[in-house]
Amino acid sequence: MTIQDLKNKNLLLFQAISGSRSFGLATENSDTDIKGVYYLPKEDFFGLNYIPQISNETNDISYYEIGRFVELLQKNNPNILEILASPEDCIQIKNPLMDLFKPEDFLSKLCKDTFAGYAISQIKKAKGLNKKILNPIEKERKSILDFCYILENNSSVPLKKWLSENGKVQEKCGLVSIDNTKGMFALFYDELGDLNYKGIIQNEEANQVSVSSVPKGEKCIAYLFCNLDAYSTYCKDYREYWKWVSERNEDRYNVNQNHGQNYDSKNMMHTIRLLQSCEQIFKNSSLNIRVDNRDELLDIKAGNWSYEKVLAKAENLIKSIDHYHSISKLPEYPDRDKTTKILVEIR
Structure with missing residues (x-):
């Protein structure tokens, strides 16, 4: 059933201009929203075709079946109470039966x-x-490498900066977890590339660092801290921000x-x-x-x-x-x- 069907079949009980115009806040650029109430014919209401609401594609025109309308009034839904309280100069259609509903019967x-x-x-x-x-x-998404730091003396250096300054690449690194710590790793380096270290990450989409099997006797060249909590927060913020950009x-x-x-x-x-x-x-x-x-x-x-x-x-x-x-x-x-x-x- 469409909005036009409601009009053609004379099913409308109420129709009013709503939104900014009904609030007295309309300006020359304001849209005209329409809200209303209809009833279903017996064959639809008693059958399997109950339709609680009919709207256009942009939802600026919406009509509620009278049962749904009363259900929402009983829940004190603000939008529905405001339809019932429409100013007289905004009401376009009103069946006398609608006078049986009064806002004071629902306010609580x-x-x-x-x-x-x-x-x-x-x-x-x-x-x-x-x-x-x-x-x-x-827009360019950071990787987990941007949340890794090398401990030096009593401070820390971003991993990417440390790799660049020391002429090293992340693919030749091998990490080993340090017991009783969170996010701390011993970093080893395979200069010749014959020890099969997994690197710090295996690809740019990785959500955690990789650990490697390191032969005994290899020397740790640095200690690395991975701030997974900060990375998780960044991923959440990134997802929400670009979702907002796409929908705004x-x-x-x-x-x-x-x-x-x-x-x-x-x-x-x-x-x-x-x-x-x-x-x-x-x-x-x-x-x-x-x-x-x-x-x-x-x-x-x-x-x-x-x-x-x-x-x-x-x-x-x-x-x-x-x-x-x-x-x-x-x-x-x-x-x-x-x-x-x-x-x-x-x-």
């Missing part, structure tokens, strides 16, 4: 986990993005680069907005998604706030949420029986 203390919890996860993501922007990783939204990334604040300013604007909505829920026991601080939020989106200032505002909002949550008269959870009864009545 669970919103602290869903609204604030999601916002906090976005702050953590922003910190990770901040780290990636400020610490780019070269270039337009938004360039905006963030242009304002020079080194964080995703649009994402952080919506994070602050989400925290303010959460504060309002516990302060007033209601949800009004149209913001009253448009200029402040758009200032954040424009990158006019430092990263530290945005984080400080978020932390203050979280403290306020904790306070109002502790004195809120809202129930711990939505009344599942009452709201399920409304769903049955609508079906």
Whole structure:
């Protein structure tokens, strides 16, 4: 079933403009997101063809089957509660039956986990993005040799530098583990190449150094330390950084680069907005998604706030949420029986 099928078969119960336009944060470049609710015909609902959600390829148009819609409302999902609380000037289609659903029937203390919890996860993501922007990783991947060092007197020398300065190659080296140590090896060298040492690594993709069988009487010429922990951390950071590069939204990334604040300013604007909505829920026991601080939020989106200032505002909002949550008269959870009864009545 497609979005057009929903319209052709007159299955829509609700449709509204969502996102920035419903929040009162739209600018001339803002996209128009559409969200809605539909019901399935009996043959699909009772049969084996239950379809909980229908979206377009970019997910900026999404419709939820009414059962799925109520299930997510009962879980206090922020996006779904915001659809239910759509301002009147954003509602395009509304079957009178939808008036049976009221946001206050679903608001509960669970919103602290869903609204604030999601916002906090976005702050953590922003910190990770901040780290990636400020610490780019070269495309050419380092090998484990870059994490090996030769001990000299009371200091250490990078292995590659030591090999170069001493006219040696890693392929002729033989390593022997040193008992009761981690990452420490005695290094032997096979100048003639007839002792079959395995070298320090067997290829550039190796994830650990090689050890060799060394004949008795051979003389150790150096001690090598391999920092495997640092290499593992580097591999993880490298993988995550280049995955982010391949998936990032270039337009938004360039905006963030242009304002020079080194964080995703649009994402952080919506994070602050989400925290303010959460504060309002516990302060007033209601949800009004149209913001009253448009200029402040758009200032954040424009990158006019430092990263530290945005984080400080978020932390203050979280403290306020904790306070109002502790004195809120809202129930711990939505009344599942009452709201399920409304769903049955609508079906």
